[in-house]
Amino acid sequence: MGHPYAPAELQLPGYVPLQLSQSQILAPYLGTSLLLVLAIWLVSGRCRGLSKIDRLLMCWWAFTGLTHIVIEGTFVFAPGFFRKENPNYFDELWKEYSKGDSRYVARDTATLTVEAITAVLEGPASLLAVYAIASHKSYSHILQFTVCLGQLYGCLVYFITAYLDGFNFWVSPFYFWAYFIGANSFWVWIPTLIAMRSWKKICAAFRAEKLQMPQSEGQRQL
């Protein structure tokens, strides 16, 4: 049985063809995500002292955390998803995404490693960030910064290894731009913006601490 992926010489013995359409795969993911974001937005409106940016960040961290754990986690812990006789929704999703990057069906080592780190470490840490923002924890910014750096390092490894390995893993330019570049770009620009914001907040906290210090030393001397 042949497969639709690139490069054509890729061997996928036992490949079971994709049965769901692109919209049957995208709609549940986008629909569920929208509901989740709406729910977090409404619930966070009842928390005390949260700015609109805090609430937007909570929506993002809930969305990205569940994507890491549920969607990417399924890939990590389901080797051979492409040859399952009765594929579930996630198996179908990864067969669809592989049209934009066949390293997923091929179970490329670097891709699997980045996905494993993302699903196991960054997923739970993203959900912790939702809680940290809601409860104004002192570790809120450094935690968000940590997850953003992990996501950015993961994207770097993901794109550089694709380049070094030949840059020929997509069925057509459409899938290259829509899946490989388009879908992943959200995990480049959003973490970049959040990391920059947290960096600035952290520097501001140290400047405030510095200003405060000579003052309290002065008070001690009185």
Place this chain on the structure above:
Amino acid sequence: MGHPYAPAELQLPGYVPLQLSQSQILAPYLGTSLLLVLAIWLVSGRCRGLSKIDRLLMCWWAFTGLTHIVIEGTFVFAPGFFRKENPNYFDELWKEYSKGDSRYVARDTATLTVEAITAVLEGPASLLAVYAIASHKSYSHILQFTVCLGQLYGCLVYFITAYLDGFNFWVSPFYFWAYFIGANSFWVWIPTLIAMRSWKKICAAFRAEKLQMPQSEGQRQL
């Protein structure tokens, strides 16, 4: 011409045998590093307001930054170092290290990617950390934390890909423990300790800022 690396089926056409001994390779690296650390320790003693821990950290960041740029940078930008007719010191060093991990001579994609990120981004950032500590910059802790996370993410990718790709890249248990585990372990436990320290300092700065805030709000009301 055969090669000494594992696995034996690895193809390295044009391999030029190693000419320097292990001690001829280690002595210049360790000697230069020791001189560098001594120089930073002495010079930093003349900077105002630096604790002994700050000065030790400056030594570490100078050492690790130059290792990233000079040693790892040479690997990244010298493809085919193993077949050079007149190998330089760095070519010889990487041929020696490859006894503990043949993915270096084989120019494995994931290994090369991690080394490229380390040499190009983390190397210069480490040197910036030396300056940031010396001049008490407000970004000192978040910068050190950033580089530590990069080093730890790199080590994770390095070790996980080795495991997934068969875990058979060393000539003997000696090279496994001395090079693959031993040499790399410094870039696991030292960044872990520094990242934990910076995390705590950053949280403390936010707690101090929080304590300060109601007070200044109160003053504003007066």
